[in-house]
Amino acid sequence: MRRNFYEVFRTNPDNSLEPLHRVRIGGVEFGPGVKLSGGVRFGGIDLTKYIGRDLEIETDGDTWVITGIY
DSSP states (O other): OEEEHHHHEEEOTTSOEEESSEEEETTEEEOTTOOBOTTOOBTTBOGGGGTTSEEEEEEETTEEEEEEEO
């Protein structure tokens, strides 16, 4: 399913990103409470470069698996 970036992550006042759900990217899994800063790669991806884009999501139980970026 295609979801907007802001349905998956929120932008914090310090410009970090935080997942709104349990998320998996390329075998790396993390959830709410984890802050991602620019330049930090999870599953080989710097998510700050894709703010506002749509993400392709598959679900695995309660985990949202990011499989693509539009």
